[in-house]
Amino acid sequence: MNTSLIQKYNVPGPRYTSYPTVPYWNEEEFTKSAWETTAIRAFNESNLTEGISLYIHLPFCESLCTFCGCNKRITKNHGVEDPYIAAVLKEWNMYCDLLGSRPKIKEIHLGGGTPTFFDPDNLRKLILGIFKSADRCKEWEFSFEGHPNNTSYEHLQTLYELGFRRVSFGVQDYDHQIQVAIHRIQPFENVERVHQWAKEIGYTSIGHDLVFGLPKQTRLSIAETIAKTNLLKPDRLAFYSYAHVPWLKGNGQRGFDESDLPKDEDKRALYNLGKLLFEENGYAEIGMDHFALKSDSLYHSAENKLLHRNFMGYTSSKTKLMIGLGVSSISDSWYAFAQNVKSLEEYYALINANELPVFRGHILNLEDLIIRKHILNIMCQLETSWTDESLRFKELDSVIESLHELVEDELILLSDEGLKVTQEGIPFIRNICMAFDLKMIRNKPETRLFSMTI
Known part of the structure; x- marks a missing residue:
């Protein structure tokens, strides 16, 4: 790649999971009642034709990964699971009351945090609780993020029985030195085990999430990571650019020296090498930072111009209404965005007061x-x-x-x-x-x- 172009265009910029992007939301003119009006409008326009999507944020992690910019709560106390699920289901029931008729759900994504922090029985309780007030669309896509170190066979089997057919495993990089720097020790054997379990159970789309631009990462380490990835041949790949944003409150991205980060053309060379190796192994580049085999639904959506992008990233299908449940989740009615409060304590307080836990948003003109x-x-x-x-x-x-x-x-x-x-x-x-x-x-x-x- 032209080095001068990298130097010219390598500037701070959004990833465009929304427009307007969050820093440019007009929060002064936003009201919770206006958000509710747009959610009802989007639901009435689309529930019977395309259904709705749910993003459920499960924020707990047992340890802090220092590359992560997500909203999370670090704890080894699994007693937090029951009250959190109860609060999420209460929030969902508030939305069902607001919408007025039974939703048809096309898409569910469990994100985090670490969804597989939760016991399989509690995840079953969560999903069955959602469907007490909703139905599936005829064609649905349910997915979750699995941590290879704690995803069990029971996790995979339970969620499969509940209709989940897509799972993405966070890999990042297999180099031990890099794993130490980002505080994510995760041997290849752990990823191989959960990947093979998912195939055995019957998941039709298994994804691996890799990151380029991590501290101490080199072209050799990327090549070795991708060689191991290609041994397993996941159906789709996310190959994300590491977003270094240590100034964000609550972010753990200070666990390494910034001089260890590859920059500019060195960082982009990592992506270019990855892209070459993926394409040599039958993957097609999809949008930005994604690759898929030609048998995967993401590839078919891209080919048929049905690919969509929202706060969950790239998705194979679009719904007008996406409801975000749980702490910090963002909802999208197409006509407006709304974000939930970011602290667990405030989230619980609002749920207990029978209020939707929305604290800011934007009404699109x-x-x-x-x-x-x-x-x-x-x-x-x-x-x-x-x-x-x-x-x-x-x-x-x-x-x-x-x-x-x-x-x-x-x-x-x-x-x-x-x-x-x-x-x-x-x-x-x-x-x-x-x-x-x-x-x-x-x-x-x-x-x-x-x-x-x-």
Whole structure:
């Protein structure tokens, strides 16, 4: 890759799991009642046709991984499981009362934290509790994140019996020195064991999550990690750029020296090597930082232009309404975003007071909806168009003008109808989306908000 382009475009920028991005939400004009109105609207428009999605945040971990930027609570006390599940189910029942009729669930994702911190019987209690007030869509996709060190055969079997067919295992890197630096000691044998269990039980999509740009990571360590990954041949892969954001409150990303982090072209070389090795083993690049075998649903969605992106990342299908349950979860009604409180104590207090635990959000205006569509198109389809009058906005001409530098650098192809991202432009997809980010363009951040784009 052109080193000068990396130096030019490697700037702080969003990952665009939403637009507007969270730092640019208009929290002053947001109200909980306005959020509830949009949730009801989205539910009424789509429940019978496409169903809804649930993201359930399970925040507990037994130890702190120093690469992680997620909301978590570190504890070895498993007595926290029962009260948390009771609170999540009470929150769900509040939403069911609000929506007014029985939801049809198309997608469930259990994230964390560490979902497999929870006992299999408690996960069964959680999912059965959800379906006391809901039905499955005819075609559903239920998935969860499994920690290879504590995911048991019983975890996998229990969730399979409840309809889960997709699991992603957090691998990061197999090099012991790197595992020590990020406080995540996890031998290959542990991953191999849970992967083979999942295949044996019948999971149809097994994913591995890898990270490039970790402390002390080299091209040799990446090559060795990918060689082991290819021995297991997961159906899909997430190959994330390590997001170094130690300034965020409660973040554990200070467990290593920043001089140990590969930067700029050295970091991007890790991705390029990974991409080459994945493609040699039959994987296709999907959107940003994802790869899938051609037998996997993520590949089929990308090929059929059905790929979607939200706070859960890339998904194989879209629902207008996604409800986030649990501490810090974010919900999306298409017309608005709403985030739950981040502390467990406050979450419990609001649930016990029979209040939805939402503390901030954003109601999208017409311009937001148009820009969101363009950014989704770029992130998911690697192209967007403005021939349709409904996709035009007041500042489109100035945005198009700003795209010419990307054309000169051969990152996009631009026409009167729209743009297409070139193969060379895929690593810079976040920068391309930033050209449409009117919220950020109008309000340049004075302090660091985002991780580096490359």
